[in-house]
Amino acid sequence: MTTGDYLDLFDASELSRERFSDLKDNSFWNNSSEKELKLHRIHAYPAKFPAFITSKAFDYAAAHNIKVKTVADVFCGCGTVAFEARRNSIDFWGCDINPVATLIATAKSNSYTLKKLEDYYEKIMIAFPRASKKVDLTKSAIERLNYWYHPEQLHDLAKLLNAINGTVSTRSHYRAFFLCAFSNILKSASRWLTKSIKPQIDPVKQPANVLAAFSVQFSSMVRAWEQTDLSSTSTTKIVNANVLEISAPPKAIDMIVTSPPYVTSYEYADLHQLSSLWLGYASDYRDLRTGSIGSTQHSLDFNREVKRLNRVGSEIVFSLFDRDRAIAKSTAKYFLDMQQVTKRCYKFLKPKGLALFVIGNTEYKSIRIDNAAHLSESLLGSGFSKVRVAKRRITNKILTPYRTEQGRFTRSDTGRHVYGEEFILIASK
Ligand SMILES: C[S@@+](CC[C@H](N)C(=O)[O-])C[C@H]1O[C@@H](n2cnc3c(N)ncnc32)[C@H](O)[C@@H]1O
Known part of the structure; x- marks a missing residue:
């Protein structure tokens, strides 16, 4: 059923990839009149999400009678949600596998004179x-x-x-x-x-x-x-760890706000290599790819593991298989990891808690990788009773919707297509 600019899903069998493309932009999630704080720009970070999404997430929860005292971000990156939680006097727990991410997130969350x-x-x-x-x-x-x-x-x-x-x-x-x-x-x-x-x-x-x-x-x-100018007394805990392996947070969480990595997009370990090497986090930066979800450098027993993919996951992996076997395998590994992530998120949340994911689709050799549809099915398969979907515009990418071979944004349509939109998935436990 579609309410306003939302698509509400209760059952994985209702899910089709077309229903996501047909969804209209949801103006609530599109942008904010508030200017982003400079603190969110102290360190460059790939795929950082706009800070206002966190405040909107808190407003959304309040409007649905969910009191958020503790929020988590299982892919905390440079600490966007961590800092916004603190600004709103909400306790925060988060993890990221990359030590450069947790260094920045920690630096942003401390108090200084x-x-x-x-x-x-x-x-x-x-x-x-x-x-x-x-x-x-x-x-x-x-x-x-x-x-x-x-x-x-x-x-x-x-x-x-x-x-x-x-x-x-x-x-x-x-x-x-x-x-x-x-x-x-x-x-x-x-x-x-x-x-x-x-x-x-x-x-x-x-x-x-x-x-x-x-x-x-x-x-x-x-x-x-x-x-x-923060005077908040809320607590912030940031852990450098793999979300698939870390023990559950000490207190159950009211809300998760997060944005997962994608496959075929960023190799975070490679992009952070200068910091990782200088700061002694690795003597070979490639070691930090281990466990990093979305990395193309994983091995997978494809024939055995492929059976565990959900319906959307298998459709996409099989259409990729004819074009590029290696990419099909990396995508399968990515989807399988994300299926585990949704199970972990379900476990971390209190009853009636909410998990909000910001996720975009990607493309490889003209094959659409529908991350949002796959994640929605995965959330429903992990026990969440409902997934509400909204589509939002990513304003800064509209003018330059392609990437060159070197990975730069461009207007030329000879490059790789970059989507000008992404999805907000709100899953209710
Ligand atoms: C899209 S970014 C998150 C950006 C974040 N929302 C921000 O504003 O900075 C995805 C993050 O997932 C992290 N990541 C990848 N695999 C992970 C894993 N297994 N466990 C925890 N974090 C992981 C990456 O290091 C990256 O920082």
């Missing part, structure tokens, strides 16, 4: 000229960093990292702030082709000066904190 931030910054600047150029990293990490940096930036970054580590103790929560600032200048100081979703060298790039970039980054982070 301006005086202490400035004192630390000054001490780091004083320590910098005498700091060592040597970094305590494995040989393979250093080799990979040599590939990405000119010697000048490589040495200055090593000195800056040593200055931070020598100034801010590992026990201090200020350390996450400064490591997050360090992490966000790593791409501009490198030879990395900016704004590309594929890691590649830009042969004509003039990498940024390390100290100048760090100073600009520090000032913009301070301004972002000054704008927030």
Whole structure:
């Protein structure tokens, strides 16, 4: 049944992929008159979702008589939901498998005083000229960093990292702030082709000066904190872990607000490699692909596991199979993982709790990968009694609806199609 701009599903047999495409835009979820806080932009993050979706999710729950005291994000990324929960005095629990994500989310969720931030910054600047150029990293990490940096930036970054580590103790929560600032200048100081979703060298790039970039980054982070002015006493727990393996949160959750990864889109471990290598999270960044949902680098016993796919999942995987077996297998693995995620979400929630997912469809060699329809079926199959679907416009992608081979947005229709819309799925336990 369709109510207003929503499609309400109660049974997986009612589900057809066409019903999703026929859905009209839902103006409630489209945009917000509120300007996004600077804090949400302190560190670049692929596929970060707009912060206003979280406040709308809380408004939606209130309008449906659900009191949200604890919210969770099982793919917490750079902490968009974590911070918005805190702004609304709601307790938060979240996890992400990527340590760079949880560093940013933690940095955003801590409280700082301006005086202490400035004192630390000054001490780091004083320590910098005498700091060592040597970094305590494995040989393979250093080799990979040599590939990405000119010697000048490589040495200055090593000195800056040593200055931070020598100034801010590992026990201090200020350390996450400064490591997050360090992490966000790593791409501009490198030879990395900016704004590309594929890691590649830009042969004509003039990498940024390390100290100048760090100073600009520090000032913009301070301004972002000054704008927030939080006095909330709610609690925030962020864990670096795989959602498929982590133990359930200590308290049952009233609402989940999350946006899952997609298959064939981002290889998060590869995109965060500079931060992962510098911060010692991995000596080979590819190790961080393990367990990352949507990665194309998984092995799967296809013949045995394919039977566990739900109906929409099997339809899509079989249509991909004729075009590209490897992609069909990665998609099967992605769908199977997401089927487990919905089971976990059901378990984490209180009775009558809500799980809200923001999810878009993707495409591979002209075959539509209907993530939203697959996820809806998976939610119903995991015990949720109803899934309500809304469609929203992604405004910044409409003018450039394709991606080039290098992963850049373009208007040219020779590229890979990028959808200008995504779905909000609200599942009721
Ligand atoms: C679409 S992003 C989430 C972005 C987030 N909403 C934000 O605003 O920053 C998906 C996230 O899922 C994470 N992820 C992938 N596999 C995971 C897993 N097995 N367990 C937990 N997180 C995972 C990725 O590292 C990525 O940060």
